[in-house]
Structure formats: structure tokens, C-alpha cells
Amino acid sequence: MEQSVLAGKTIVLGVTGGIAAYKSVELLRILQKEDARVRVVMTAAAARFVGPLTFEALTGEAVYSDMWSRADGDAIRHVTWARECDAIVVAPATANTLARLAHGLADDALSALVLAATAPVLLCPAMNVHMYENAATRENLETLARRGYAVLAPGSGFLACGDTGAGRLPEPPLIADRLAWLMSPKDLSGKTVLVTAGPTREFIDPVRFISNPSSGRMGHAVARAAEHRGARVILVEGPVSLPDPPGVTVKRVNSALEMAEAVFASAADADLVVKTAAVSDYRPESAADQKIKGSRNQLSLSLLPNPDILAELGGRKRAGQLLIGFAAETENLAAHATEKLAKKNLDMIAANLIGAADSGFSAETNKVTLFTRDGSAVQVPLMSKNALAHLILDHAVQLWGKEKG
Numbered sequence: 001m002e003q004s005v006l007a008g009k010t011i012v013l014g015v016t017g018g019i020a021a022y023k024s025v026e027l028l029r030i031l032q033k034e035d036a037r038v039r040v041v042m043t044a045a046a047a048r049f050v051g052p053l054t055f056e057a058l059t060g061e062a063v064y065s066d067m068w069s070r071a072d073g074d075a076i077r078h079v080t081w082a083r084e085c086d087a088i089v090v091a092p093a094t095a096n097t098l099a100r101l102a103h104g105l106a107d108d109a110l111s112a113l114v115l116a117a118t119a120p121v122l123l124c125p126a127m128n129v130h131m132y133e134n135a136a137t138r139e140n141l142e143t144l145a146r147r148g149y150a151v152l153a154p155g156s157g158f159l160a161c162g163d164t165g166a167g168r169l170p171e172p173p174l175i176a177d178r179l180a181w182l183m184s185p186k187d188l189s190g191k192t193v194l195v196t197a198g199p200t201r202e203f204i205d206p207v208r209f210i211s212n213p214s215s216g217r218m219g220h221a222v223a224r225a226a227e228h229r230g231a232r233v234i235l236v237e238g239p240v241s242l243p244d245p246p247g248v249t250v251k252r253v254n255s256a257l258e259m260a261e262a263v264f265a266s267a268a269d270a271d272l273v274v275k276t277a278a279v280s281d282y283r284p285e286s287a288a289d290q291k292i293k294g295s296r297n298q299l300s301l302s303l304l305p306n307p308d309i310l311a312e313l314g315g316r317k318r319a320g321q322l323l324i325g326f327a328a329e330t331e332n333l334a335a336h337a338t339e340k341l342a343k344k345n346l347d348m349i350a351a352n353l354i355g356a357a358d359s360g361f362s363a364e365t366n367k368v369t370l371f372t373r374d375g376s377a378v379q380v381p382l383m384s385k386n387a388l389a390h391l392i393l394d395h396a397v398q399l400w401g402k403e404k405g
């Protein structure tokens with residue numbers, strides 16, 4: 001799976017009449033950026049909040065809202081679009097639309113289309129907190145969940161109506177993420193995946209540390225991809241400024257020693273360990289309690305080696321467990337990478353040459369070569385870190401298959 005799971009897919013975006021309808025425009029753009037084809041269905045109430053023209057201009061396709069219109073010559077568009085779509089996301093889903101869906105009504109374009117669909121459906125309720133907590137809405141949501149609809153719980157906070165509580169439409173990137181989850185094959189279900197990400201910080205005094213520019217993006221991409229594919233995922237990460245991936249257990253650490261402790265605590269249960277973290281090889285022998293004052297004199301730091309976390313995991317690897325490392329090199333890529341693969345008892349190492357702007361620490365993309373134990377080297381073209389994450393997981397699935405076979 002080298003592309004986003006949404007790429008090339010046809011998604012029906014159902015928009016209903018709530019104040020959060022304006023967020024549907026951003027959701028549409030996110031899905032389009034993932035190369036999905038999006039068709040928009042609006043209820044009459046939704047069209048009072050956002051003009052259908054906005055969606056028509058962005059999709060290049062007529063919005064479907066009037067079941068009785070013959071404008072495009074398709075008298076059964078609710079059935080045609082239901083048949084042609086790979087998934088449906090209703091965001092926002094009002095209490096009224098949820099009630100219609102729960103009772104199997106088909107008296108407007110959206111409810112008829114959802115009733116006619118066999119594709120997975122993601123419902124994103126958004127409304128006033130009391131409407132959300134009302135027994136009628138709760139029961140409708142329970143009914144829909146029981147029937148196999150995925151429901152994304154609303155966020156809590158200050159609502160447009162002035163009340164505070166649950167009812168906010170989650171942010172569009174989270175909705176797109178849960179849609180990708182819904183559409184992903186669950187080939188890692190039953191597996192536990194442990195991922196490390198980001199840099200470590202080795203404090204010299206309370207305000208200074210040794211670190212590196214790792215953004216944590218590669219590790220987050222692996223954690224998200226594994227969660228989408230059904231794995232139980234534990235992410236041990238150094239300081240990064242990325243939001244927690246949904247559905248993932250996140251353990252935050254600072255130093256290499258803390259990372260080692262957190263990793264060893266979870267490693268025994270892990271079927272796959274992917275170590276993208278850029279671990280500091282050294283730490284100051286002692287960290288000063290107080291800020292070191294600048295005296296303008298020469299200062300020497302005595303550094304102690306940190307444990308090589310991955311090498312230790314390699315030493316205690318159990319049958320069926322896979323270890324995948326990363327290596328950022330400045331020269332002799334193949335030689336250094338294969339040496340680390342052997343020394344740390346890894347099953348695969350993803351190695352890249354640092355220096356290029358499109359690859360490495362902070363970039364959105366990466367260009368790596370995958371070296372495996374059997375001596376193969378697969379040169380992967382430049383791709384997004386999300387796509388690379390899926391490719392690495394594909395290799396892990398293949399390696400398990402070979403072990404079995």
C-alpha cells in the first residue's frame with residue numbers, strides 16, 4: 001500500500017444543517033489532497049449554512065440535495081452514488097439526520113443514499129450538548145453503532161450555542177484520519193507494534209541539553225499506519241511538537257535512559273518494534289543542578305555512552321518478533337546500514353543519506369533503501385513518510401509470512 005488508503009477512492013461527503021457545516025469544506029480539501037474523489041450530498045438545512053456552490057466549485061461536480069431534480073438526467077442518483085462510493089462520511093451529522101438514519105427513513109437525498117449504501121459509513125455527530133445527551137439521540141447513536149456504522153464522538157468545549165460540553169465537530173484532520181482507519185485493511189489485527197520517535201534530550205543543566213533535529217514525523221507515520229491496519233500500538237517518543245496519533249498509547253520521555261526504560265517495559269509483548277527515534281549516543285556524566293554561568297572560560301563536558309536500545313532488543317529478540325531500525329548516514333550508506341543490521345540483530349533497516357532537503361530529519365518525505373537480513377536492498381523512491389510507513393509495514397507482513405512459510 002504505497003499511497004494513502006484514500007487515494008483513487010470515491011467518498012460521499014454528507015453535510016447536514018449544523019453550524020459546523022463550514023468545517024466540511026476543509027474536510028473536503030483534506031480528502032482531495034489525499035487524492036480521493038469526493039461527491040457532496042447536502043440536506044436542505046445544510047444549504048442554509050454553506051452554499052452548495054462552494055462544494056460545486058471545489059469538486060467540479062453538482063451537489064446532490066434534491067431527490068426530485070432531474071437536472072443531470074439521473075433519476076436514481078441516491079442509488080448510483082451509493083453503489084459507486086467506497087465510503088460515506090457524514091460531517092456534521094445533526095440530531096435530526098441521526099434520527100432519520102436510525103429509523104431507516106429515506107425522505108431526503110442523504111438518508112436515501114445512506115440507506116442504499118453497502119460501503120462503510122462514518123458518522124460525526126455535532127450539535128448542542130443537551131441535544132447530544134438527550135436519550136433520543138443516545139439511543140439513535142447506539143442503534144446506528146450496533147448496525148455497524150462507525151461513530152466519531154464529538155469533542156467537548158465551548159459550543160457555538162453558548163453551552164459548554166460535548167457536541168463539537170472534531171477537527172477535519174481527525175475526521176479524515178478516522179475515515180482512513182475505517183477504510184484500511186486490518187492486516188495487523190492481533191499484533192502489537194512498538195514504535196519509537198523523535199529526538200532525546202540529554203540535559204547539561206536545567207536549561208540546556210544535547211539533542212538533534214528529529215521531528216518525530218517518521219515514527220508518527222508508522223504509529224498511525226499500524227493503528228489504521230488494526231495493530232495495538234505503543235509509541236515511545238522524545239520531545240516532539242506533533243499531536244498524539246489517535247488510538248495509540250503514547251509514552252513521553254526525555255532522555256535516552258528514559259526511552260530505554262519505557263521501551264524495555266513494552267518490548268516483550270511487541271510483535272514488531274520500529275525504532276525511528278534519533279537516540280543520543282552520549283549523555284553528560286552529570287547534569288548541573290543550577291544553570292551553568294558563562295564565565296568565558298573554556299568548558300569541557302565529560303560524556304558517557306548511552307545504552308544502544310536497539311542492540312539490546314536485538315540481543316533478547318524472541319521468535320516471531322521483528323525488529324526494524326533506521327539509520328541516517330552521511331556516507332557509505334550500504335556498508336554502514338548492513339553493519340548495523342547485523343550488529344543489532346535486526347530484520348530490516350531503513351537507511352537514508354542525510355543532507356538532501358527532501359529526505360531525513362524534518363522533511364515530510366523520505367528516500368530510503370531497505371536492507372534485509374537475506375541480503376536484499378530495495379531502493380525506495382522519494383515518497384511521503386506516510387506512504388513509506390505503509391511500505392515498511394507491508395515488508396513486515398511479508399517477513400512474517402516467510403517465517404511461517
Ligand code: CTP
Nearest residue numbers: 275276277279306307308309310325326327328
Ligand atoms: N539506536 C538505539 N539506541 C541508541 C542509538 C541508536 O536504539 N543509543 C537505534 C536508532 O533508533 C536507530 C538505529 O539504532 O533505529 C540506528 O541509529 P544510529 O544513530 O544510526 O546508529 P548508531 O548505532 O548510534 O550508529 P552511529 O555510530 O552511526 O551513530
